[in-house]
Amino acid sequence: MARSIAPAIVADGLAAAYGDQLIWRGASFTVNTGEFVAVLGPNGSGKSTLLRLLLGLLSPAAGRLEVLGTRPHRGNADIAYVPQRRNIDRDLPVRGRDFVHLGIDGSRWGIAVGNAASNNQRVDEAIRAVEAQAYADRPIGRLSGGEQQRLLLAQALAGRPRMLLLDEPLASLDLRNQIVIAELVAELARANRLTVLLIAHDINPLLPIVDRVLYVAHGGVAIGKPAEVITTEQLSRLYDAPIEVLHDSHGHMFVVGLEAESAHHDA
Amino acid sequence: MPELYLAAAPYFGWDLVRVVQELFRYAFMQHAFEAGTMVAISAGVIGYFVVLRGLSFAAHALSHIGFAGATGAVLTGTAPIVGLLVFTMSAGAVMGALGQRLRGRDVTIGLVMAWSLGLGLLFTRLYKGSANLAIGILFGQIFGITSQDVALTFVAGAVTVLLVLAVYRPLLFATLDEEVAEAKGVPVRALSIAFMVVLAVAVSEAVQVVGVLLIFALIVAPAAIAERFTTRPSRGVLLAALLAVLFTWAGLTVAYYLPYPAGFFITTIAFWSYIVARLAAPTLTLPRRRGTEILARDEQARHSP
Ligand SMILES: Nc1ncnc2c1ncn2[C@@H]1O[C@H](COP(=O)(O)OP(=O)(O)OP(=O)(O)O)[C@@H](O)[C@H]1O
Numbered sequence: 171m172a173r174s175i176a177p178a179i180v181a182d183g184l185a186a187a188y189g190d191q192l193i194w195r196g197a198s199f200t201v202n203t204g205e206f207v208a209v210l211g212p213n214g215s216g217k218s219t220l221l222r223l224l225l226g227l228l229s230p231a232a233g234r235l236e237v238l239g240t241r242p243h244r245g246n247a248d249i250a251y252v253p254q255r256r257n258i259d260r261d262l263p264v265r266g267r268d269f270v271h272l273g274i275d276g277s278r279w280g281i282a283v284g285n286a287a288s289n290n291q292r293v294d295e296a297i298r299a300v301e302a303q304a305y306a307d308r309p310i311g312r313l314s315g316g317e318q319q320r321l322l323l324a325q326a327l328a329g330r331p332r333m334l335l336l337d338e339p340l341a342s343l344d345l346r347n348q349i350v351i352a353e354l355v356a357e358l359a360r361a362n363r364l365t366v367l368l369i370a371h372d373i374n375p376l377l378p379i380v381d382r383v384l385y386v387a388h389g390g391v392a393i394g395k396p397a398e399v400i401t402t403e404q405l406s407r408l409y410d411a412p413i414e415v416l417h418d419s420h421g422h423m424f425v426v427g428l429e430a431e432s433a434h435h436d437a
Numbered sequence: 438m439p440e441l442y443l444a445a446a447p448y449f450g451w452d453l454v455r456v457v458q459e460l461f462r463y464a465f466m467q468h469a470f471e472a473g474t475m476v477a478i479s480a481g482v483i484g485y486f487v488v489l490r491g492l493s494f495a496a497h498a499l500s501h502i503g504f505a506g507a508t509g510a511v512l513t514g515t516a517p518i519v520g521l522l523v524f525t526m527s528a529g530a531v532m533g534a535l536g537q538r539l540r541g542r543d544v545t546i547g548l549v550m551a552w553s554l555g556l557g558l559l560f561t562r563l564y565k566g567s568a569n570l571a572i573g574i575l576f577g578q579i580f581g582i583t584s585q586d587v588a589l590t591f592v593a594g595a596v597t598v599l600l601v602l603a604v605y606r607p608l609l610f611a612t613l614d615e616e617v618a619e620a621k622g623v624p625v626r627a628l629s630i631a632f633m634v635v636l637a638v639a640v641s642e643a644v645q646v647v648g649v650l651l652i653f654a655l656i657v658a659p660a661a662i663a664e665r666f667t668t669r670p671s672r673g674v675l676l677a678a679l680l681a682v683l684f685t686w687a688g689l690t691v692a693y694y695l696p697y698p699a700g701f702f703i704t705t706i707a708f709w710s711y712i713v714a715r716l717a718a719p720t721l722t723l724p725r726r727r728g729t730e731i732l733a734r735d736e737q738a739r740h741s742p
């Protein structure tokens with residue numbers, strides 16, 4: 171048998187709720203170290219909520235959750251997080267580089283003294299890793315969505331995490347940039363042996379790189395290889411509605427039948 | 438013969454040493470410069486974060502709430518500064534606890550502000566003192582500062598600046614990227630409250646110099662100007678403090694020679710500096726490299742086969 175590596179995430183009978191509003195429950199899954207998992211599901215199904223649980227910003231309503239061998243807790247330096255699209259003020263008088271820098275020592279008290287040079291070097295490394303050198307010194311609010319996304323990714327990397335939680339990093343990018351950023355993330359994850367959970371709405375740009383997909387829908391969570399989960403039968407069961415998965419000649423998948431699906435359901 | 442000396446017009450000219458000697462001739466001017474400088478440093482440093490966090494209006498409102506506190510204190514026979522501190526710090530704590538929800542609450546903030554001024558008016562009338570009391574709080578009394586006030590101002594100013602420096606990085610993180618900061622373990626809410634309380638102290642101090650109504654000149658204007666000239670937070674903080682000190686010094690100097698109030702000169706200098714800054718740096722100071730980069734690339738492409 172192969173040497174067993176501790177899994178990165180273990181969920182067992184996990185449920186998420188805000189107050190008494192149940193979002194999903196009965197989630198039991200394991201994410202292996204170094205795995206690239208795409209998280210899919212309709213708006214409001216609780217994808218971001220899953221990340222909040224992993225970050226320790228929300229406690230499980232039921233069940234057990236382990237992240238990198240411990241219970242989730244706020245301030246886990248091993249986990250990097252890029253939240254869902256934020257509108258950065260266009261006039262924010264701060265360079266992209268300063269944003270990246272926060273990823274290294276933003277949560278330390280006081281002002282930076284000493285190791286400024288080595289930290290600046292780490293910032294440079296992270297900026298180079300996402301190929302953002304050309305605009306890292308410009309005010310971040312004036313950059314395009316894709317450029318901002320790269321710098322936010324650099325901020326996440328600068329903290330040298332073991333796990334990357336990305337909430338819709340491909341939103342508002344054109345198709346070419348969706349692929350470019352997705353591949354960039356995959357490459358960086360491979361190079362740094364990162365476990366990645368990436369929330370997205372379209373699986374197609376991710377198909378060549380994901381190991382598995384985690385579907386959050388209809389009050390439940392399912393995980394599997396894309397070919398196993400994104401099937402007519404699985405999705406129909408998950409959504410409890412007739413859903414059809416179509417394939418085109420390029421291997422792209424199209425999910426049909428979700429148009430009438432509401433994210434909310436009676437728990 | 439002091440009478441003769443006093444009768445002579447105060448010296449002003451190219452001999453800067455003599456000008457400085459002239460400015461520091463009287464204790465009231467020394468006190469004004471000492472307290473004014475400390476107040477300006479703390480206002481500038483904190484102001485940078487006030488502008489970055491979008492709290493300019495909240496800071497303005499805090500000072501008005503302080504007016505009710507100061508006049509109320511006088512009514513009950515306590516020192517105005519005590520009332521100022523109690524009122525602004527309590528209001529600051531509430532505002533800090535509201536955190537992000539404070540944004541866009543202009544109407545609520547404005548109403549609290551107006552009511553506070555109204556209360557202050559009532560307290561002033563009940564006190565039956567002269568209107569000078571209210572005028573002093575509203576527009577500042579920089580030339581009426583005692584050496585005791587100076588000592589108090591130094592302590593308060595130093596504490597506020599040191600506190601901001603102590604939370605500098607997490608405060609910046611929480612200001613720029615609240616969600617990530619929270620996930621990274623930064624106590625976002627506690628920082629928000631702490632910042633507003635520190636701001637309350639800075640505002641209370643600044644009221645002595647420019648008064649409740651002119652607080653913008655020292656807290657917001659220098660920071661707003663600084664943010665047009667640098668995209669580096671550390672430089673922004675330093676520049677804001679420097680500008681606040683310059684405005685104060687310049688205002689005090691002019692007010693010494695001319696028979697008009699220091700508050701007028703400080704706000705005038707702040708206002709015109711802001712206008713000039715806007716004209717000089719109409720947008721953010723961007724290294725506008727992109728255009729030149731493209732041109733350089735085109736140039737290269739033309740020369741290479
Ligand atoms: N802080 C909160 N308090 C109460 N309910 C919340 C809170 N945050 C989210 N919800 C609710 O929980 C549900 C899941 O939200 P979540 O943000 O996880 O959805 P999502 O899958 O990320 O959706 P989207 O694709 O739109 O980002 C939604 O119905 C939302 O209204």
Ligand SMILES: [Mg+2]
Pocket residue numbers: 217218219254337
């Ligand atoms: Mg979401």
